[in-house]
Amino acid sequence: MxxxxxxxxxxxxxxxxxxxxxxxxxxxxxxxxxxxxxxxxxxxxxxPFPDPARLFVVPDHYIFRMLYSQGVPLEALGVPRIDGAPSETDGRAIWRIFAENFGLFRGTPSRLWFEHSMERVFGIEERLSAANADTLYDAIAARLAEPxxxxxxxxxxxxxxxxxxxxxxxxxxxxxxxxxxxxxxxxxxxxxxxxxxxxxxxxxxxxxxxxxxxxxxxxxxxxxxxxxxxxxxxxxxxxxxxxxxxxxxxxxxxxxxxxxxxxxxxxxxxxxxxxxxxxxxxxxxxxxxxxxxxxxxxxxxxxxxxxxxxxxxxxxxxxxxxxxxxxxxxxxxxxxxxxxxxxxxxxxxxxxxxxxxxxxxxxxxxxxxxxxxxxxxxxxxxxxxxxxxxxxxxxxxxxxxxxxxxxxxxxxxxxxxxxxxxxxxxxxxxxxxxxxxxxxxxxxxxxxxxxxxxxxxxxxxxxxxx
Amino acid sequence: MxxxxxxxxxxxxxxxxxxxxxxxxxxxxxxxxxxxxxxxxxxxxxxPFPDPARLFVVPDHYIFRMLYSQGVPLEALGVPRIDGAPSETDGRAIWRIFAENFGLFRGTPSRLWFEHSMERVFGIEERLSAANADTLYDAIAARLAEPxxxxxxxxxxxxxxxxxxxxxxxxxxxxxxxxxxxxxxxxxxxxxxxxxxxxxxxxxxxxxxxxxxxxxxxxxxxxxxxxxxxxxxxxxxxxxxxxxxxxxxxxxxxxxxxxxxxxxxxxxxxxxxxxxxxxxxxxxxxxxxxxxxxxxxxxxxxxxxxxxxxxxxxxxxxxxxxxxxxxxxxxxxxxxxxxxxxxxxxxxxxxxxxxxxxxxxxxxxxxxxxxxxxxxxxxxxxxxxxxxxxxxxxxxxxxxxxxxxxxxxxxxxxxxxxxxxxxxxxxxxxxxxxxxxxxxxxxxxxxxxxxxxxxxxxxxxxxxxx
Amino acid sequence: MxxxxxxxxxxxxxxxxxxxxxxxxxxxxxxxxxxxxxxxxxxxxxxPFPDPARLFVVPDHYIFRMLYSQGVPLEALGVPRIDGAPSETDGRAIWRIFAENFGLFRGTPSRLWFEHSMERVFGIEERLSAANADTLYDAIAARLAEPxxxxxxxxxxxxxxxxxxxxxxxxxxxxxxxxxxxxxxxxxxxxxxxxxxxxxxxxxxxxxxxxxxxxxxxxxxxxxxxxxxxxxxxxxxxxxxxxxxxxxxxxxxxxxxxxxxxxxxxxxxxxxxxxxxxxxxxxxxxxxxxxxxxxxxxxxxxxxxxxxxxxxxxxxxxxxxxxxxxxxxxxxxxxxxxxxxxxxxxxxxxxxxxxxxxxxxxxxxxxxxxxxxxxxxxxxxxxxxxxxxxxxxxxxxxxxxxxxxxxxxxxxxxxxxxxxxxxxxxxxxxxxxxxxxxxxxxxxxxxxxxxxxxxxxxxxxxxxxx
Structure with missing residues (x-):
């Protein structure tokens, strides 16, 4: 990247x-x-900001809208239900879905913003993918703990x-x-x-x-x-x-x-x-x-x-x-x-x-x-x-x-x-x-x-x- | 071309x-x-497909629409009338009108498609014009007869x-x-x-x-x-x-x-x-x-x-x-x-x-x-x-x-x-x-x-x- | 310019x-x-055409529209009032307002047209500004008097x-x-x-x-x-x-x-x-x-x-x-x-x-x-x-x-x-x-x-x- x-x-x-x-x-x-x-x-x-998923995925309607349009349930992305029915709470699980589907954002501004944040805020120059999802999750999570x-x-x-x-x-x-x-x-x-x-x-x-x-x-x-x-x-x-x-x-x-x-x-x-x-x-x-x-x-x-x-x-x-x-x-x-x-x-x-x-x-x-x-x-x-x-x-x-x-x-x-x-x-x-x-x-x-x-x-x- | x-x-x-x-x-x-x-x-x-005019002009509303907009009657292009009144039946005559007016298609996709067909299907690299209308008609007609x-x-x-x-x-x-x-x-x-x-x-x-x-x-x-x-x-x-x-x-x-x-x-x-x-x-x-x-x-x-x-x-x-x-x-x-x-x-x-x-x-x-x-x-x-x-x-x-x-x-x-x-x-x-x-x-x-x-x-x- | x-x-x-x-x-x-x-x-x-302001500013609704949108009263631009209340009559005063605000026309066709006229009709190659407003006014006015x-x-x-x-x-x-x-x-x-x-x-x-x-x-x-x-x-x-x-x-x-x-x-x-x-x-x-x-x-x-x-x-x-x-x-x-x-x-x-x-x-x-x-x-x-x-x-x-x-x-x-x-x-x-x-x-x-x-x-x- x-x-x-x-x-x-x-x-x-x-x-x-x-x-x-x-x-x-x-x-x-x-x-x-x-x-x-x-x-x-x-x-x-x-x-401190919470984990990578709650920073980048859960609150960003640009992101979950696109994933939803391709069939990913919002529950799997941790979006809370009004009726209290369960939504995913494991940040890493949410992040993996995002990583697996990162290609959906090709050509979108979300991709530009995300990459800019990754490089400029977290010093990460790798493109997110299913393969590096966990590594990047850990790297971001670690950084988020710093003052x-x-x-x-x-x-x-x-x-x-x-x-x-x-x-x-x-x-x-x-x-x-x-x-x-x-x-x-x-x-x-x-x-x-x-x-x-x-x-x-x-x-x-x-x-x-x-x-x-x-x-x-x-x-x-x-x-x-x-x-x-x-x-x-x-x-x-x-x-x-x-x-x-x-x-x-x-x-x-x-x-x-x-x-x-x-x-x-x-x-x-x-x-x-x-x-x-x-x-x-x-x-x-x-x-x-x-x-x-x-x-x-x-x-x-x-x-x-x-x-x-x-x-x-x-x-x-x-x-x-x-x-x-x-x-x-x-x-x-x-x-x-x-x-x-x-x-x-x-x-x-x-x-x-x-x-x-x-x-x-x-x-x-x-x-x-x-x-x-x-x-x-x-x-x-x-x-x-x-x-x-x-x-x-x-x-x-x-x-x-x-x-x-x-x-x-x-x-x-x-x-x-x-x-x-x-x-x-x-x-x-x-x-x-x-x-x-x-x-x-x-x-x-x-x-x-x-x-x-x-x-x-x-x-x-x-x-x-x- | x-x-x-x-x-x-x-x-x-x-x-x-x-x-x-x-x-x-x-x-x-x-x-x-x-x-x-x-x-x-x-x-x-x-x-086999019929003659060049019936292949390229008569059935293609992109083509006859443009010719019509510049005053060419649809009858002259061989488009059949509902009431049985005569329309042109001579493919060569129709083709000549198309050739004479080929300049109307400059800047249109019809031009792109036609030229692609001419070169790739018929091996013709000349631009259609009043001058070569008959030659190209004959060349296409001859090819259309081949298996x-x-x-x-x-x-x-x-x-x-x-x-x-x-x-x-x-x-x-x-x-x-x-x-x-x-x-x-x-x-x-x-x-x-x-x-x-x-x-x-x-x-x-x-x-x-x-x-x-x-x-x-x-x-x-x-x-x-x-x-x-x-x-x-x-x-x-x-x-x-x-x-x-x-x-x-x-x-x-x-x-x-x-x-x-x-x-x-x-x-x-x-x-x-x-x-x-x-x-x-x-x-x-x-x-x-x-x-x-x-x-x-x-x-x-x-x-x-x-x-x-x-x-x-x-x-x-x-x-x-x-x-x-x-x-x-x-x-x-x-x-x-x-x-x-x-x-x-x-x-x-x-x-x-x-x-x-x-x-x-x-x-x-x-x-x-x-x-x-x-x-x-x-x-x-x-x-x-x-x-x-x-x-x-x-x-x-x-x-x-x-x-x-x-x-x-x-x-x-x-x-x-x-x-x-x-x-x-x-x-x-x-x-x-x-x-x-x-x-x-x-x-x-x-x-x-x-x-x-x-x-x-x-x-x-x-x-x-x- | x-x-x-x-x-x-x-x-x-x-x-x-x-x-x-x-x-x-x-x-x-x-x-x-x-x-x-x-x-x-x-x-x-x-x-002969009148002075520079009455040539370029007063009658041109492209020009006075833009100046008006930024708060310049039309009266100050010499646009006559229906009720006979005074509008600016001094061409030079109107021209100065135009010159001071010439930057508003950046990226507009008015700018292109004006510069073309200045160079081709008046031989002026300077960009209009508050600094040269009077000089250019005089130059144009002098030219306008010529046959x-x-x-x-x-x-x-x-x-x-x-x-x-x-x-x-x-x-x-x-x-x-x-x-x-x-x-x-x-x-x-x-x-x-x-x-x-x-x-x-x-x-x-x-x-x-x-x-x-x-x-x-x-x-x-x-x-x-x-x-x-x-x-x-x-x-x-x-x-x-x-x-x-x-x-x-x-x-x-x-x-x-x-x-x-x-x-x-x-x-x-x-x-x-x-x-x-x-x-x-x-x-x-x-x-x-x-x-x-x-x-x-x-x-x-x-x-x-x-x-x-x-x-x-x-x-x-x-x-x-x-x-x-x-x-x-x-x-x-x-x-x-x-x-x-x-x-x-x-x-x-x-x-x-x-x-x-x-x-x-x-x-x-x-x-x-x-x-x-x-x-x-x-x-x-x-x-x-x-x-x-x-x-x-x-x-x-x-x-x-x-x-x-x-x-x-x-x-x-x-x-x-x-x-x-x-x-x-x-x-x-x-x-x-x-x-x-x-x-x-x-x-x-x-x-x-x-x-x-x-x-x-x-x-x-x-x-x-x-």
Missing amino acids: ALNPDRLLPLEPEPRAVARRLFAEVERLPIVSPHGHTDPLWYADDA EMRPRALFDRFGIEAISTTDSAIDDLAAHDRIRASGWTGRVLPCYRPDAVIDADRPDFAASIARLLELTGQPQTYAGYLEAHRIRRAYFKARGATATDHGHPTARTAALTPAEAGLLFDKVAGGGASLAETELFRAQMLTEMARMSLDDGLVMQIHAGSMRNHNAALAARFGLDKGADIPTRTDYVRALKPLLDELGNEPQLTIILFTLDETVYSRELAPLAGHYPALRLGPPWWFFDSPEGMRRFRETATETAGFYNTVGFNDDTRAFLSIPARHDVARRVDCAYLARLVADGRLDEDEAHELSLDLAYRLAKQAYRL | ALNPDRLLPLEPEPRAVARRLFAEVERLPIVSPHGHTDPLWYADDA EMRPRALFDRFGIEAISTTDSAIDDLAAHDRIRASGWTGRVLPCYRPDAVIDADRPDFAASIARLLELTGQPQTYAGYLEAHRIRRAYFKARGATATDHGHPTARTAALTPAEAGLLFDKVAGGGASLAETELFRAQMLTEMARMSLDDGLVMQIHAGSMRNHNAALAARFGLDKGADIPTRTDYVRALKPLLDELGNEPQLTIILFTLDETVYSRELAPLAGHYPALRLGPPWWFFDSPEGMRRFRETATETAGFYNTVGFNDDTRAFLSIPARHDVARRVDCAYLARLVADGRLDEDEAHELSLDLAYRLAKQAYRL | ALNPDRLLPLEPEPRAVARRLFAEVERLPIVSPHGHTDPLWYADDA EMRPRALFDRFGIEAISTTDSAIDDLAAHDRIRASGWTGRVLPCYRPDAVIDADRPDFAASIARLLELTGQPQTYAGYLEAHRIRRAYFKARGATATDHGHPTARTAALTPAEAGLLFDKVAGGGASLAETELFRAQMLTEMARMSLDDGLVMQIHAGSMRNHNAALAARFGLDKGADIPTRTDYVRALKPLLDELGNEPQLTIILFTLDETVYSRELAPLAGHYPALRLGPPWWFFDSPEGMRRFRETATETAGFYNTVGFNDDTRAFLSIPARHDVARRVDCAYLARLVADGRLDEDEAHELSLDLAYRLAKQAYRL
Whole structure:
């Protein structure tokens, strides 16, 4: 294996030479990770990571999704069942299945991330296989016991300048408070994610709303509910948050009158809303959140277009987020209009849009972001956090939106070890893209150098107000 | 002309060298053709092919579609009229039109396939033109009379290990029986295609249903109708079939209760169904077919998204399938959910999905196939059976679905001579893609070798259970 | 800066060499500009262009859109307000803002066009920046005062063989008459664009209809209205027009009975039509226009899929066409069927289709144009008039539609100086595409030479009947 130092750079000599020069300057830049799903407890507790299987396989839906698609039961991969029925608990047994099926990941970003972690974090240059499964398991397990493999040490070693977690609006952020109280200087920020108190289609909605109002001492009225959001946003902001995040099935927004919105809230909070009404409520809340962002300066992220828990049987057996969220066709042009009509022209507001429907880049998102001062384009998300996904993003968005309506990279991951690997891929793909523009006569090399720094580091910091 | 030995391989030296090594090992592998539309009578009768025009022009809708788009009447190309009005019968006259307009095919896969056939089958290295039309016509016509140009000889010469035809559910498969009875050892399989007895929008639906029930001795009830399918599937299976195929306007599936399905069948079979009801019946039948596949092991293929016979005037004059089938936007995420909710988690079931809407690869099909054990992705179909179409397929599907949720290549053709040409293109494009991954540092070369064999040969055999 | 002579050509040595040979033969071909928005008054008056800011910034929505997206108020860019509130009038101040923000255009076609104009028209090889803003402003301003910088001189210098403007159906074409009367031999044609008298959603619709009927002496009946169109089309044709152009929100067509169409017209002309009815009227009129084109030979262009004036607040402040037209998902397969059922098989009719939804090329437009004799594909439009947009067009359309169902390039611009730059980009990208086909073994070089001439020059002339 041994990582190819030129991986993902252009194959033609001229742009490759340019790309090498560009990448040399950004390869070791600090990592700004403004959106992701790492667990704040890691940084608070600084406990060792568990065994190799529980580090690489069990929690990574990219990994177990692919194995499952080829017939491996999730139980055999240690994914816990909701009903308490047994799942594999022997890390080594799980790891062997992964090793035997490692060929399934050929051509996928998971393979790239895994190899990067193996070499850079564990110093392992062998390709995983059935033959070396046990040896590598032991080597990794041994390393995991060492102090420099604890979260804070890795945080420093990875050169993370700042990282944002993603936290429920009703989370007490105790882990974040403990990080600050510990005296450790690593910058870990919370992010306000209020889906649980906005999406009435979720089973936990009623309980979440009740908790929100209890936490903030607000009555169950629309005004009280909005005030509760304001209070919680301030609570997050006081703990370092600079952004909110919204995972909605669609990008639909609404601008109801206060009276209409109040009636809708009563229905939704009362539990009697139809699917159309819960969708409208989510739409209205995107606009409300944007209004609050204009007031409190929190950057707003919209992650739209995922149909969650497509596999009903699997969700019933293993719970949510077990690899069966499937993208859907997503409209932004009509969906965002109510919000944009009111707030799109505000240069003080920053709304970062993400999509799982690549067709919208050239048709909808780049034209929108290339016009509205409030809009920016987030990097390729989820299935598109990959070399081809990133390349297509630049090729379809840049000519209309330019580079400066994009916000650099974010890794969006819960797999801590993959963070440097993902930034490495993003920096390489961006340098490759810029190098082609230079070789193509579309950009001067000094500009490409400036841009590569912007895309690798500066734009994320600036867009997320870090 | 003289085929460029490096055609379709990467243009950069490093990946080209890798691609050459990969391609050298797969170029001469046997051809597995698990889905196509060749005529079983060819193999049963082993009669000579007719003249050059009737071999290359008259039956090939890729060819006459393009000529028609530039104003050549189909009558002049020998396409027979339904009303018996005259069409050109002189093969040489038809061929001359093709030759004069050969430039229209620049940049199309038809050009690639034609040139490959000319050189490899006929030893002709001249580019067709008005000037050499007659000479080439005579040369081809002379060769067609030779014994080694008969279907069985070509079958052997092409190295076809197995080929599947596509046959109506009510076909008696007499040609298939004759092939077996003849003692010839070429492996030709039928495939169960029940569209005529499922799609009530077809003019021949009532007659086809009647024939189905008659053939199987079943009553015209839903239970009888389903049993008739089971009997016919067994009939096909006994003659070697390993798969079924379903050409539906959409991928919609349904999971009605038996009572609902029975009522719907009565309405549909009675001839009084609305368009919404015939669509729902097709949807229900995809689920029924999947249930039967789980029982009898026949692999299920779904070819969705073609709006057949878009050109009403042309269909009235020349009949169906005369080049005016146009793709439409196709949804799979919601459409397949009813079927997947019931059967998607069955590793014993194989459903191969095809599409004419490329946007669904990265957004819908790769995420679905990268999760559900029952799903696999078929190769690029029809307009996308082309170098760019194949390249985009790999680039948009692989990162999420991997290679092993795809099923290798199938030529899907009724043009016998184009079979080796099409497999040649597919093997080259896949080797080129793999070679780029190697040069890019995303894959090791030994893995690329294994993959190139998988994509060229093994996966098709395995997925189609040959 | 200094333009790279190989810009946009392939980066691999073999196709680059081919591309250079191809491009050398087309680089200096005359420009045929069959569709665009230059002002006929320029050619009639031959007055000097105003200052650099009013030449490059104020009228160019590509430029001010991008600056606006990053927070620059349109007032500061000199875009006039509807309410008469002040906008910047100092060209130098506007130019400085542009210069300070020139980096925003990195990677965009605007950057390519601007640099080409700077070097080729003004002889300036420095990259614009805050530092040289004033120097370059002065240099350009000085040049603009010279006689060889007047429109007619530039027309000749650019090698424009023919150019079409786009004119309202109720325009008197006085400027066109003055051009002809002047004795100047530059070929400037009008184009019949009847949106104002067809689209009842426009605020000026009633007044426009009244004017149309007045101009033609027709009564306000459907028959009179259609006759008025015929009269005006003849008026345009007498002044050299060879084409009509239709900018509709969708590509929907209709084939109502005369009685239905008459009733619909009465409702629409009476001002009481619903949005569904105005859409249906536009649909019906596309079919009527196609019928008239079959009679009078005017080539029909359909530019569908733009949602105009998405930013309501901006439209209220600055008027229409201020950069906030956003593409939407567009269907062609069902939308065009009524028109195609009646007229699609007419080889004498030419309908050129444009789109802002790239996904339709491979799925809808190439299959349609590769079949119907009446259809041709226009070049990439607007946001897609760019290197990547053009490359994707060829890659997604050619394999199914071929080259000869496309119509060469048109610049579609109101920025006179960008015309040679845009044709330069198109010729380069097409030569690059052809050179890859040659190097790839898909095309012979002699054919590529013929094709490069076709794409750069002949096809536009032929398709637009110039």
